[in-house]
Amino acid sequence: MIRLVIVDDHPVVRDGLRGMFSGDGDFEVVGEAADGAEAVTLVEAVRPDVVLMDLRMPRVDGVGAITSLREKGNPARILVLTTFDTESDVLPAVKAGATGYLLKDTPRDELFRAVRSAARGEAVLSPSVATTLLGQVRSPAADPLSSRELEVLGLVARGSTNREAAAKLFISEATVKTHLLHVYAKLGVKDRAAAVAVAFERGLF
Incomplete structure (x- = not known):
């Protein structure tokens, strides 16, 4: 069973994700947080396998939380789940140490597969995010x-x-x-x- 923490500043999003994952026997939602500061404290306390992390949140944003957890050596895999796929959002999250980056319109089955892959330590990227990263890598070298x-x-x-x-x-x-x-x-x-x-x-x- 994959132990999961959900981090999002919108209660309705957290409720929807919790209901979705709780209905599948492969997952256990062990905590929720409404911002990056809460997320760091919670993830350090419950030590989940995977964290579903929103990016744009009050107090401490997703990149700040990812950075803090990586600096603490926390082993949780962090899968960004957000609405934004611009270069200014994607690059800082990936550089901070996110295992994967998905958009909130990702279908349920794909999201489940992504969380399973992230739990195994595999990189997971939505197609638009992969294109953004590839373009950033190619342009200076090309x-x-x-x-x-x-x-x-x-x-x-x-x-x-x-x-x-x-x-x-x-x-x-x-x-x-x-x-x-x-x-x-x-x-x-x-x-x-x-x-x-x-x-x-x-x-x-």
Whole structure:
């Protein structure tokens, strides 16, 4: 039997999940928590096999709870169950140590299979999340920034305008704009601020 803790700030979601898993003899719901802080205390106390963890919650969010449990060396497998599959949600959760990442529209049978897989230590990802992760892994390696593009982006990150960057690099302003357009395309962004943010996130500076 797989011992399960459910973490979600919406009581109706917790009730639905508890009813779903309690109706199957393979699972035992041993606790529920409404936020990340409660979750850490509860999981440390009851030592479940799997934690179903929401991400966006008050006080301490899901990523904070996952990080804390991993730092404590808690062996529970943590399966994120959320509504959000953007890169800004997926990457921090996976980096923090989540065993898997599913969306709340996952069919019941798939959710059951995912929990069983997570209990065995297997990674479980919904298709859209797998696509997000694959895209993040591929993009920097598939088309890296050139040294000149990094120079231009570095100046932009330090607050230089296109004209100032052109003067410092002894190139035309039009050339700076062209380099930036190439940077945007390679990083998958649409403006300077996003380009700088992604570059810092990927450790390009």
